[in-house]
Amino acid sequence: MPISRTRPDELARRVAELEAERELTLRLAQTDSLTGLPNRGAFTSELCTRLEAARAQDRRVALFIIDLDRFKHLNDTLGHHAGDLLLAEMGERLRAGAQGGEVSARLGGDEFAVISEAEDVGARARRLLSRLTQPLSIYGRVVSPSASVGVAVYPDDACDASDLQRFADMALYRVKTRGGRRWSVFDAELRAENERRQTLETELRRAIPAGEIEPWFQPVVDSATGRVTGVEVLARWNHPEQGLLTPAAFVPIAEELGLIGQIDQAVFDTACARAAPWVAEGLIESISCNVSPRDLLDPAFSRKLIRRLSRTALPATALTVEITETFLLQDLALARRHIERLAAKGVRIALDDFGTGYSNVRALMNLPIHTVKLDRSLIEAVGRDVRVSKLVTTMLHAARSLDVRIVAEGVEEAAQAAFLRAAGCERMQGYLFARPMPADAMENHLRESAEGLAAAPAAPVLARRRRA
Ligand code: C2E
Numbered sequence: 001m002p003i004s005r006t007r008p009d010e011l012a013r014r015v016a017e018l019e020a021e022r023e024l025t026l027r028l029a030q031t032d033s034l035t036g037l038p039n040r041g042a043f044t045s046e047l048c049t050r051l052e053a054a055r056a057q058d059r060r061v062a063l064f065i066i067d068l069d070r071f072k073h074l075n076d077t078l079g080h081h082a083g084d085l086l087l088a089e090m091g092e093r094l095r096a097g098a099q100g101g102e103v104s105a106r107l108g109g110d111e112f113a114v115i116s117e118a119e120d121v122g123a124r125a126r127r128l129l130s131r132l133t134q135p136l137s138i139y140g141r142v143v144s145p146s147a148s149v150g151v152a153v154y155p156d157d158a159c160d161a162s163d164l165q166r167f168a169d170m171a172l173y174r175v176k177t178r179g180g181r182r183w184s185v186f187d188a189e190l191r192a193e194n195e196r197r198q199t200l201e202t203e204l205r206r207a208i209p210a211g212e213i214e215p216w217f218q219p220v221v222d223s224a225t226g227r228v229t230g231v232e233v234l235a236r237w238n239h240p241e242q243g244l245l246t247p248a249a250f251v252p253i254a255e256e257l258g259l260i261g262q263i264d265q266a267v268f269d270t271a272c273a274r275a276a277p278w279v280a281e282g283l284i285e286s287i288s289c290n291v292s293p294r295d296l297l298d299p300a301f302s303r304k305l306i307r308r309l310s311r312t313a314l315p316a317t318a319l320t321v322e323i324t325e326t327f328l329l330q331d332l333a334l335a336r337r338h339i340e341r342l343a344a345k346g347v348r349i350a351l352d353d354f355g356t357g358y359s360n361v362r363a364l365m366n367l368p369i370h371t372v373k374l375d376r377s378l379i380e381a382v383g384r385d386v387r388v389s390k391l392v393t394t395m396l397h398a399a400r401s402l403d404v405r406i407v408a409e410g411v412e413e414a415a416q417a418a419f420l421r422a423a424g425c426e427r428m429q430g431y432l433f434a435r436p437m438p439a440d441a442m443e444n445h446l447r448e449s450a451e452g453l454a455a456a457p458a459a460p461v462l463a464r465r466r467r468a
C-alpha cells in the first residue's frame with residue numbers, strides 16, 4: 001500500500017514494529033546466546049564507556065578476567081552439551097552475583113569478564129572464585145568447577161581498555177601456568193615482563209625485514225650408514241646486541257603478535273635458496289621446514305606455500321613440512337585440507353614432537369603423513385626407562401606397518417643410537433651427529449661427509465671382502 005494512503009496510526013504501528021525489530025537484532029548481536037550475557041563486542045564497548053565515566057568522576061575500575069580450569073577435559077569426558085550447561089550455569093552465577101552495578105560478559109569459549117568498582121579487588125576475586133566453584137549436578141553427576149582469575153585496575157595499572165584487558169590477561173596467564181584455581185593481580189613483575197616484551201616486539205618488527213632471522217641447518221642421518229640424508233631448517237636470530245638467539249627467545253612472542261608467518265616465510269625462502277643446490281647435487285635428499293600452528297590456521301596457507309615453493313629451485317618432492325600434533329587437534333578438517341593439498345604436489349608431511357601430546361595414531365592412518373619425529377623427551381629415556389624403551393620399540397613397529405618413516409630427534413649418546421638402530425629406527429638427528437649450523441658450515445659438512453663416504457666404503461662391504 002502506498003505510504004500516502006496509509007492511515008497515520010497504521011504508519012506509527014509499523015514504525016514501532018521496525019524499531020522493536022531493530023532493537024532485538026541489535027540486542028542479539030551483542031548477546032552471547034548460550035549465557036545471555038553481553039558478548040565480547042558488547043563487553044569492549046561497555047568497558048570503554050565505564051572507563052570514560054570513571055575518568056570523569058575520578059573513580060577506580062577493576063577488570064576481572066575469568067577462565068575455567070580443565071574445561072576441555074569436562075567437554076571431552078561428559079560431552080559438549082554438558083560443557084554448554086556448565087557455561088550457562090557460570091553465566092547465571094555471574095549475573096546473579098553481580099554487586100553494585102557490575103557488568104559480566106562472556107568473552108568466548110570458557111572465558112568470562114567482570115567490570116567492577118569493588119574497593120578490595122582481592123576480596124572480590126575470592127568471592128567470585130568461591131561462587132563459581134560451587135559444585136553442581138550435570139546429568140546426575142556432581143561436577144566441581146575450577147576457575148582462575150586475572151585482575152587489572154584502572155588507573156593504577158593501565159588507562160585504556162586494551163591495555164587493561166591485556167594486563168588482566170597476563171595476570172590470568174600467570175595463574176594458569178602455576179596450576180590455576182587462584183586469582184592474581186597485575187603487578188611489578190608483570191609490568192617488567194610487559195616492558196621486555198614490548199622491546200622485543202619493536203626489535204622483532206625491525207629484525208624481520210632487516211634479514212636478521214636466518215635459517216640454520218641440522219643434519220638428519222641414515223642410522224645404518226651415518227650418511228646425511230636431509231637437513232632440518234631451524235631459525236636463528238642474529239641479534240645485533242644479544243648475539244645469536246634460538247627460537248625459544250622469539251618464536252612464542254612472534255606467534256602471539258602474528259609475526260610468525262613472516263618469519264617462517266623469510267626462513268623458508270632463504271633455506272630453499274641455499275639448500276636447492278645441495279639437493280640438485282645429490283648431497284641430500286630433502287629439507288624439512290617447521291611451520292607454526294598459527295600459520296596453518298590461515299586457510300590459504302598450503303596454496304601460498306606451494307606458490308612460494310614454485311618460485312624456488314627446490315623440487316616439491318624434496319620438501320618436508322613439519323607440523324605439530326596440537327594443530328591436528330585444533331582443527332582437523334583444516335589440517336586435512338592443507339595436508340592433502342601439499343601431499344598432492346608431492347610435498348611430504350612430518351608429524352613433529354610425537355610422543356609429547358596425544359600421539360594420535362589414528363591421524364597417522366587417516367592422513368597422508370610420511371614421517372613421524374619422535375620427541376627428544378622419549379629418546380632421552382630410551383635404554384634407561386624400560387617402559388619408554390618398550391613404547392619406542394612399539395612405535396617403531398607400528399610405524400613400519402603403517403609405512404610411516406620415523407626420525408628420532410635429540411639423539412645425544414651413542415647408547416641411544418645403538419638402541420634405536422637395533423629397534424629398526426632408520427633416521428636420527430641430534431648432537432651426537434651434528435649440532436645446528438649456519439648454511440656455509442652445513443655445506444662444508446655435507447661435502448666432507450660425502451667425500452668421507454666416497455673414500456671409505458661402507459662397513460658391510462669391507463667385512464664381506466675380508467671374509468672372501
Ligand atoms: P623442533 O622442531 O623440535 O626442533 C628440534 C630442536 O631440538 C632444535 O631446537 C634443535 O636445535 C634441538 N636439538 C636437536 N638435536 C638436539 C640434541 O641432540 N639435544 C638437544 N638438547 N637438542 C637438540 P631449536 O633450534 O632451539 O628450535 C626449537 C623449536 O623452535 C623447534 O623445535 C621448532 O618447533 C621451533 N622452530 C625452529 N625454527 C623454526 C621456524 O623457522 N619456524 C617455526 N615456526 N618454528 C621454528
Ligand code: CA
Pocket residue numbers: 232290322352
Ligand atoms: Ca621440527
Ligand code: CA
Pocket residue numbers: 352353373375409
Ligand atoms: Ca621436534
